[in-house]
Amino acid sequence: MEDCVFCNIIKGKIPAAKVYEDDNSITFLDIMPANKGHCLVIPKKHYETMLDIPDDQISNLMKTAKKVAKAISLSVGNGAYNIVMNNGQAAGQIVPHAHIHIIPRFDNDALKLSWSHKKYQAKEMEEFTNNIKKFL
Numbered sequence: 001m002e003d004c005v006f007c008n009i010i011k012g013k014i015p016a017a018k019v020y021e022d023d024n025s026i027t028f029l030d031i032m033p034a035n036k037g038h039c040l041v042i043p044k045k046h047y048e049t050m051l052d053i054p055d056d057q058i059s060n061l062m063k064t065a066k067k068v069a070k071a072i073s074l075s076v077g078n079g080a081y082n083i084v085m086n087n088g089q090a091a092g093q094i095v096p097h098a099h100i101h102i103i104p105r106f107d108n109d110a111l112k113l114s115w116s117h118k119k120y121q122a123k124e125m126e127e128f129t130n131n132i133k134k135f136l
């Protein structure tokens with residue numbers, strides 16, 4: 001896509017600190033890292049969210065995420081990392097080109113990726129389970 005920042009990184013029109021590339025994906029450092037070494041794994045084709053990525057391509061992307069997570073752990077990290085994918089505006093997605101964040105974690109790094117916990121009322125768990133199952 002013409003005006004997509006990540007498509008422009010793929011085309012080489014915008015510079016990026018690339019750490020890995022294969023036929024279907026590239027991985028580069030996030031320019032505003034949550035922790036140093038934070039990488040983004042993206043498909044070379046423009047897909048907006050995870051659901052837009054065809055089934056036969058998603059496993060390759062996850063394999064790459066695993067490869068990069070291992071490399072981050074062995075280089076900057078100590079084996080701990082978060083994998084985050086924001087899908088949709090309400091989920092915090094700012095760049096509308098699907099991407100997987102891999103964020104190295106360190107003891108006491110004070111990074112907040114946690115959420116507050118809600119409670120189900122009676123029968124609600126059953127309702128949610130049934131509703132979700134309808135769409136599988």
Ligand code: AMP
Binds near residue numbers: 005031033
């Ligand atoms: P998200 O909120 O999941 O859409 O995250 C988008 C991420 O892309 C943010 O963490 C940004 O720091 C990162 N980002 C945006 N532009 C660039 C760029 N030109 N190079 C590297 N990372 C970028």
Ligand code: ZN
Binds near residue numbers: 001004005045046097
């Ligand atoms: Zn794009």
